[in-house]
Amino acid sequence: xxxxxxxxxxxxxxxxxxxxxxxxxxxxxxxxxxxxxxxxxxxxxxxxxxxxxxxxxxxxxxxxxxxxxxxxxxxxxxxxxxxxxxxxxxxxxxxxxxxxxxxxxxxxxxxxxxxxxxxxxxxxxxxxxxxxxxxxxxxxxxxxxxxxxxxxxxxxxxxxxxxxxxxxxxxxxxxxxxxxxxxxxxxxxxxxxxxxxxxxxxxxxxxxxxxxxxxxxxxxxxxxxxxxxxxxxxxxxxxxxxxxxxxxxxxxxxxxxxxxxxxxxxxxxxxxxxxxxxxxxxxxxxxxxxxxxxxxxxxxxxxxxxxxxxxxxxxxxxxxxx
Amino acid sequence: xxxxxxxxxxxxxxxxxxxxxxxxxxxxxxxxxxxxxxxxxxxxxxxxxxxxxxxxxxxxxxxxxxxxxxxxxxxxxxxxxxxxxxxxxxxxxxxxxxxxxxxxxxxxxxxxxxxxxxxxxxxxxxxxxxxxxxxxxxxxxxxxxxxxxxxxxxxxxxxxxxxxxxxxxxxxxxxxxxxxxxxxxxxxxxxxxxxxxxxxxxxxxxxxxxxxxxxxxxxxxxxxxxxxxxxxxxxxxxxxxxxxxxxxxxxxxxxxxxxxxxxxxxxxxxxxxxxxxxxxxxxxxxxxxxxxxxxxxxxxxxxxxxxxxxxxxxxxxxxxxxxxxxxxxxxx
Numbered sequence: 001x002x003x004x005x006x007x008x009x010x011x012x013x014x015x016x017x018x019x020x021x022x023x024x025x026x027x028x029x030x031x032x033x034x035x036x037x038x039x040x041x042x043x044x045x046x047x048x049x050x051x052x053x054x055x056x057x058x059x060x061x062x063x064x065x066x067x068x069x070x071x072x073x074x075x076x077x078x079x080x081x082x083x084x085x086x087x088x089x090x091x092x093x094x095x096x097x098x099x100x101x102x103x104x105x106x107x108x109x110x111x112x113x114x115x116x117x118x119x120x121x122x123x124x125x126x127x128x129x130x131x132x133x134x135x136x137x138x139x140x141x142x143x144x145x146x147x148x149x150x151x152x153x154x155x156x157x158x159x160x161x162x163x164x165x166x167x168x169x170x171x172x173x174x175x176x177x178x179x180x181x182x183x184x185x186x187x188x189x190x191x192x193x194x195x196x197x198x199x200x201x202x203x204x205x206x207x208x209x210x211x212x213x214x215x216x217x218x219x220x221x222x223x224x225x226x227x228x229x230x231x232x233x234x235x236x237x238x239x240x241x242x243x244x245x246x247x248x249x250x251x252x253x254x255x256x257x258x259x260x261x262x263x264x265x266x267x268x269x270x271x272x273x274x275x276x277x278x279x280x281x282x283x284x285x286x287x288x289x290x291x292x293x294x295x296x297x298x299x300x301x302x303x304x305x306x307x308x309x310x311x312x313x314x315x316x317x318x319x320x321x322x
Numbered sequence: 323x324x325x326x327x328x329x330x331x332x333x334x335x336x337x338x339x340x341x342x343x344x345x346x347x348x349x350x351x352x353x354x355x356x357x358x359x360x361x362x363x364x365x366x367x368x369x370x371x372x373x374x375x376x377x378x379x380x381x382x383x384x385x386x387x388x389x390x391x392x393x394x395x396x397x398x399x400x401x402x403x404x405x406x407x408x409x410x411x412x413x414x415x416x417x418x419x420x421x422x423x424x425x426x427x428x429x430x431x432x433x434x435x436x437x438x439x440x441x442x443x444x445x446x447x448x449x450x451x452x453x454x455x456x457x458x459x460x461x462x463x464x465x466x467x468x469x470x471x472x473x474x475x476x477x478x479x480x481x482x483x484x485x486x487x488x489x490x491x492x493x494x495x496x497x498x499x500x501x502x503x504x505x506x507x508x509x510x511x512x513x514x515x516x517x518x519x520x521x522x523x524x525x526x527x528x529x530x531x532x533x534x535x536x537x538x539x540x541x542x543x544x545x546x547x548x549x550x551x552x553x554x555x556x557x558x559x560x561x562x563x564x565x566x567x568x569x570x571x572x573x574x575x576x577x578x579x580x581x582x583x584x585x586x587x588x589x590x591x592x593x594x595x596x597x598x599x600x601x602x603x604x605x606x607x608x609x610x611x612x613x614x615x616x617x618x619x620x621x622x623x624x625x626x627x628x629x630x631x632x633x634x635x636x637x638x639x640x641x642x643x644x645x646x647x648x649x650x651x652x653x654x
Contacts, residue, residue, distance in 0.1 A: 022461065047461060053491070055484035061450020062457055062488070065468075068439050069389065069458030092444050093451065101432040101440055102422035103646035137647050161649035189651065237651050272654070 003172050004036040006147035006179045007112075010154035011037070011074070013183045015044055018072065021158060024050040024059060025076025025112075032076050034114060034173045056085035063109040064093050072108045074158060080113035080167065081124050094163040095138030106161040110154070115143075116169035116207055116258055117295060117306050126295035126302075128206070128259035133165045134236050134268065140188055141235040143167040145209035147179045149233050152186030160188060169207040169258075189237035193246065197228035200316055201246040203269050204256045205232040208307075212256060215312035223322050235265055243269065244276040252284040252319055258306055261289030286319045288312060337608040338617060340382065340539060344374040344596045345621045347398040350407065351570075353625050354397070354414065354428075358574045363414055367428045370398040372537075372569035375595035376501045377402035379542025380469055383550045389437040389455040389468040391448030395501075395568070396441025399471050400431045403438040407624060408631035417635040424638040425646070446479030448472055449498070453485040456496035456559075467495045467553040475506025477520050486561065490527035493558035497549045500561070501536060503568045508580045521563035529559045536564025537593040540602070567593055 001009075015021045023040060029051050031038030041049040052059050056077065063073035077083045083090065090111070097107045115128045133141045140162055144150040150168065157164040194209060195216050202212045209231045216227035228246050232239065247253045253273055255266030266287040277283055290306045307315075332340070351371040357363050370377070373395070381390065381402035392399040400410055405421060413420030414428050421431050432440035439455065442448050452470035459466045476482060477500065489496050500520045504511050511518045524531025530552065534541045542564060549560035567589045571578045578586070603609040647653050 053484070053487060055488065057481050058450045058453065058484035058488055061447075061481065061485070062454035065389075065391075065439070065451035065454020065456075066458040066461075067454075068434065068451065069455040069462070069468075071458045071461060073454075088444060088447070089450065093442075093447060097440070098649060099646050100422065100426045100430045101434065102420070102425045104422070104432060104434040106649040137653060140648070162651075236653075238654070240654070 001147060001179050002174050002176050003147040003150050003168070004034055004174060006151035007036050007154050007168065008038065008040070010151045010158070011040060012043070013155060014158040015048070020070060021072045021074065022048050022050065022066065023074045023076070024052050024062065026052050026054055026078055028052070028076055033078050034170060036168070036173065037076060056082050057089055060086035060089035060094060060111065064089065064097065064107055067107050067109055068105055072158060074110045074112065077111050077113040079125050080115035080129050081127055083111065083113050083129070090139070091136050095136050098162070099138060107163045108161045110157045110164045110166050112166045112168060114170040114173065115167050116171055117302060118170045120297050120299055120302065122297045123294035128167070128257065130165070130167055130235055131259055131264045134265050138163065139236060140164045141167070142188060142233065143169070143206040143235060144233055145206055145231050146172070147175070147177045149186050149192070149231070151179055152184050153188070153233060155183070156185040156188050159185065164188070167206065172207050172210070186233065188234045189239050191233055191239035191242040192231045193228060193242065194231045195227065195229040197226040197250065199226045199250055200252045200254065200320055201228045201230060201243070201250045202254045202256055202312070202316070203230045203232060203243055203266070205235060206258065208256050208258050211309045211312055215309045215316065218309070218313055219316055223317065225316070225320060225322055227316065238269070238272065240272050240276055244273055247273050247277055247283060248281065251282065254286050254288060254315055254319055256288040256307070256312060256315070259289055260292060261287055262292050264289045284319055286315055288315045332608060334608050337603045338613060340378060341596070341600055341603060341609070341614065342617050342621060343378045343402060344539070344599060345617055346407070346624065347374045347377060347401050348596050349621045349625045350397060350401060353629060355570060355574050364416055365427050367414070367574050368395040368572065369570040369574055370395045370568065372590070372594065373501055373503060373566045374398055375539040375542050375599070376499060376536045376564045376566055377471070379539050380497070380499055380546040382543060383547050384437070384467070384469065386436040387464070387466045389439050389452065389466070391439050391452040391468070391470050392441040393448065393471055393473055393476070394429050394441065394443050394445070395473065396431055397428070400433065400438055400441065403433070404436050405431065405433045405438055407628035409433070411628040411632035412635045415632045415635070416637065417632055418638040419631070419635040446472065446476040446481040449476070449481040449485035452496055453489050453494060456489065456494035457492070459495050460492065465554055467497060467550050469497045469499060471499050471501060473506070474500060474502040474504065474511045474515065474518070474520065477523070478515060486523070486527040486529070486559070489559040490529050493556070495553035495556070496559045497546065497553055498559065498561045499546070500563045502563055502565050505572070505580065507572045510580065519563055521561055524561040527561070529561055531561045531563070533563040533565070536566035537595040537598065539595055539599045
């Protein structure tokens with residue numbers, strides 16, 4: 001089944017279990033931009049699967065207000081860039097409500113947004129903005145790399161009492177892979193070691209994990225290097241223990257993501273790993289992310305800004321001097 | 323346009339209660355203003371003195387199951403909705419016993435247990451939240467309503483349009499109450515808003531709009547009562563433009579260079595909602611002058627007691643500064 005269908009299953013388990021779960025978004029009853037919501041309206045009706053006007057601020061504020069009155073709202077924000085029209089509501093309301101009001105309330109909302117490059121979608125439909133969200137106290141941020149995790153993480157995100165930004169990479173939303181049947185959760189804050197290795201740790205999330213697995217295989221066959229790949233799955237909360245344990249084992253960490261390297265989450269992971277491992281450890285670190293430019297349209301320019309397998313291999317070789 | 327107000331046939335007990343609640347807001351704001359000017363209170367405060375009738379008149383029709391969203395000028399709304407005066411005073415001091423345990427302060431006073439979903443430091447922040455609460459009420463098939471208080475400065479935010487449109491589409495049980503005090507921060511509404519009678523915008527959202535004298539408690543009671551009854555009956559949202567005036571500046575200590583001393587003095591004299599209602603109650607025989615004096619004294623004591631509670635309360639423990647960032651988990 002596809003990544004998108006896997007999330008649909010998670011939605012159904014959540015909605016069947018809890019009548020207070022409501023889904024809202026633009027074009028939602030038509031299935032959304034990538035079909036991840038297809039069929040929900042037939043099953044649950046227009047009262048629970050609500051077509052929203054193109055009013056991003058309202059979509060998030062409505063979710064916050066409805067949560068204060070006892071609902072759990074999953075809001076489709078469509079492309080992640082559209083969340084920027086609701087940044088006031090995300091940063092000033094959703095993330096701060098619980099803390100600023102002294103713990104009186106929780107904000108159990110999930111904002112689903114499609115990010116990443118899909119091939120010539122242009123500067124306003126290709127970004128990855130998790131770095132911004134991770135910088136805001138009160139939010140949780142999830143970015144699965146495959147359908148199975150997508151299903152389990154979405155289930156966990158909807159059950160979570162706090163606001164969760166759920167980022168689904170648009171390149172892999174239609175990708176098919178085996179998905180565990182039935183109802184299950186992948187807890188927020190649990191990273192997965194998706195390939196074991198001894199010489200270098202690649203820490204990543206979202207679709208960059210898939211590139212890292214290809215690059216790791218290439219490093220093994222072409223350079224005899226054993227690469228461990230960690231899929232963070234959840235950025236906030238961060239499973240630092242799993243990353244630090246791997247770093248201690250391999251002594252070298254490459255943090256890689258599609259979003260901009262400067263001020264990006266990779267730098268944060270490296271800083272936290274440095275703080276977590278003993279001072280005397282000779283840890284080698286590097287980060288890899290997009291160069292500092294909006295994502296260009298041209299098929300020739302896009303890969304000049306956003307890293308992929310080739311850049312991962314180059315960076316790993318540089319870090320290990322092989 | 324100002325509506326003609328039928329006498330709501332108050333009885334003396336109701337009149338006394340309404341006066342007490344308006345005077346509580348007035349006395350609270352006066353005390354806060356004094357304390358702030360004396361350097362006793364941290365941060366900064368926005369006084370709603372002069373706008374008591376809108377808060378009390380609207381909230382008189384609400385139960386604890388109904389919701390309100392408020393603004394940066396939110397003390398009156400919180401008091402009118404029934405917040406503990408002591409918890410609110412303590413919050414202004416940032417004390418552990420504050421309504422928000424000292425995390426919010428004046429601009430974020432809230433009491434979710436009585437449906438007071440927070441004063442809000444973001445102008446226009448309440449539109450969507452109130453609309454969301456009304457959406458939930460509708461979904462849960464409850465008889466309750468949500469009321470969104472906002473100032474005339476908020477009506478040029480996109481959230482006004484986004485929220486009223488949606489409330490209109492779905493005929494949600496929400497009442498939008500514009501406390502039109504004629505100034506958006508320092509700038510006269512006439513310089514920033516094309517049509518200053520906000521109620522006419524209701525037509526664009528398919529809802530009822532009405533403009534009234536927001537310093538006349540009886541007019542507020544009447545218009546709000548009808549709007550809230552419509553909402554409870556499933557007849558949709560209402561936009562009320564209540565003309566009022568704030569006695570203090572945008573914030574306490576504001577030099578107020580944007581309005582003349584004469585304008586402030588004249589408006590205070592002619593449009594003070596508390597004095598006006600007290601006069602009405604005495605003139606119509608609802609209350610005696612002694613009753614009014616007794617209410618004033620009772621309120622002064624209540625505010626003094628709330629202040630003592632705040633002063634006697636302990637500060638929050640800094641060890642708890644990271645509590646409640648999340649409900650589950652503690653950030654690194």
